Amino acid sequence: MDQKSFDGIAGSPEPDHKGHRQRLRERFRKTGEQGLADYELLEFLLFSALPRQDTKPIAKAMLQRFGSFPAALAAPRERLKEIPGLSDISIDTLQAVHAAIIRYHRSGITEKTVLESWQGVIDYLQAAMGQNNIEQFRVLYLDKKNALIADELQQTGTVDHTPVYPREVIRRALEHAATAIILVHNHPSGDPTPSRADIQMTRKIISIAEPLGITVHDHIIVGLRKNVSFRSLQLI
Template sequence: MKDPDSPPAEKVSAAADNKGHRQRLRERFRKSGEEGLADYELLEFLLFSALPRRDTKPIAKALLHRFGSFSAALAAPRARLKEIDGLSDVSVDALKAVHAAIARYHRAELNERQLLDSWSKVINYLQASMELCTVEQFRILFLDRKNGLIADEIQQTGTVDHTPVYPREVIRRALEHSATALILVHNHPSGDPTPSRADIQMTKKIIDVAAPLGIEVHDHVIIGLRSNVSLRGLQLI
């Protein structure tokens, strides 16, 4: 006689299939690393612990469909992630923790050496941190005389296409950090890093205020989607 409290056979079968699928995915990951998994499979893998009883494949595919790429899914705002059916606060935390870990990894590499001796690492860090922000952020990297990183601060956060920047506030923070050089950074949520006339004018104002105080502005970098622009590289400053 069947136990009335036992789960239906189809639920038992689905749970067994899910367990087997997870095990096979883990084995492929152990054997081949991230190269062995498609983007949606890696997202599945990241959600295993947060969603121990759910089939994470449809959730992972929904994330890619909604946001377009693996990196965009990790960087998406919490509110938009929670619009995906099956994602709770705990599972969103899991994704955001991975995104934070990526940014922290790149920042740790910066702290190990002089910034201007590892420009590609500076750019990798800034892209990972800012390229998918949905509003403009103005960031400053404060450097010492050997171009070592003293501090990294987001000074202003604005709207989708504007961030108010006050040159004297920038220099005040530089003096507080005893910084002798700055790298200015902001993102364009549109994805196009082309500098505007206002970007160029604001940079020149900061340079004009900084120069008499012995503070050099090495560059102003604009971060776009999988792209960036250096005002120094374009000979605009």
């Protein structure tokens, strides 16, 4: 390659995506998140982790693969690694953002009694479990004023089943000196309709809890975009 050709490459303009980034930043400053499409907000989150890459095709690939902004943000690391262009650092960034969202919602149920901030409970559970692709079972342990003592993820299972041990649930309640509990699990299928096994398991826990003075306030099943309360269905 002659010097003239080399000089032409060395003096080439900056990549166009740098100008795109600046325009996106300016739009965000003026309009906030409402002014950005889902893929643009994902782009924005990836800017600092991928300073020299065009993040638009990466963001669009994420939405195409996972189907929605929440699902892309909550996707497990092994699935995110399948997206071309995502590095370990960029995956760390996305998962830190998702963790921050969960912590933000969780703070809303630790500052009040749980039953007084029921929508906050639902928002927290939806953020923490709504996009999971495996089934999980957790218990919220409450004191006599219905304040949160502990939030424990007790079991992790498969895409359609989690083993639940009723006596372990109650044992932990006694260890926490809890007087009430809220049972929670997710349905990765997206449909939160209770199964016969869900109902039987809940009744088993209630039968052990009641003689010990422990109230089961509810069992919530978290789906993809909605949830179901056993109490609202009069199953408790």
